Amino acid sequence: MALADKDLVCVDCGAAFTFTVGEQEFFASRGYTNEPKRCTECRGARKNQQPGFSGGPREMHPVVCAQCGVDTEVPFLPRGDRPVYCSDCFSSMRT
Numbered sequence: 001m002a003l004a005d006k007d008l009v010c011v012d013c014g015a016a017f018t019f020t021v022g023e024q025e026f027f028a029s030r031g032y033t034n035e036p037k038r039c040t041e042c043r044g045a046r047k048n049q050q051p052g053f054s055g056g057p058r059e060m061h062p063v064v065c066a067q068c069g070v071d072t073e074v075p076f077l078p079r080g081d082r083p084v085y086c087s088d089c090f091s092s093m094r095t
Contacts, residue, residue: 010039065089
């Protein structure tokens with residue numbers, strides 16, 4: 001079946017946008033079966049509203065490495081029931 005550009009309407013702003021053949025091929029290669037509901041601008045705006053996708057700096061939390069004792073920061077809130085390691089100690093444990 002030959003693909004062709006499709007004209008769609010954005011559910012957020014109501015603007016018409018084109019779902020190109022290239023985008024359709026990309027969606028198919030990722031296994032997506034639904035067509036996009038939002039235009040490029042609204043997709044970008046929605047993505048920027050979600051936490052963790054803003055592209056800004058991550059919130060870092062100060063900790064002391066459980067192995068070497070150095071003060072460091074991690075991008076998650078430690079729970080207290082598990083050890084937290086600096087990046088050097090964590091890397092050496094993985095190898």
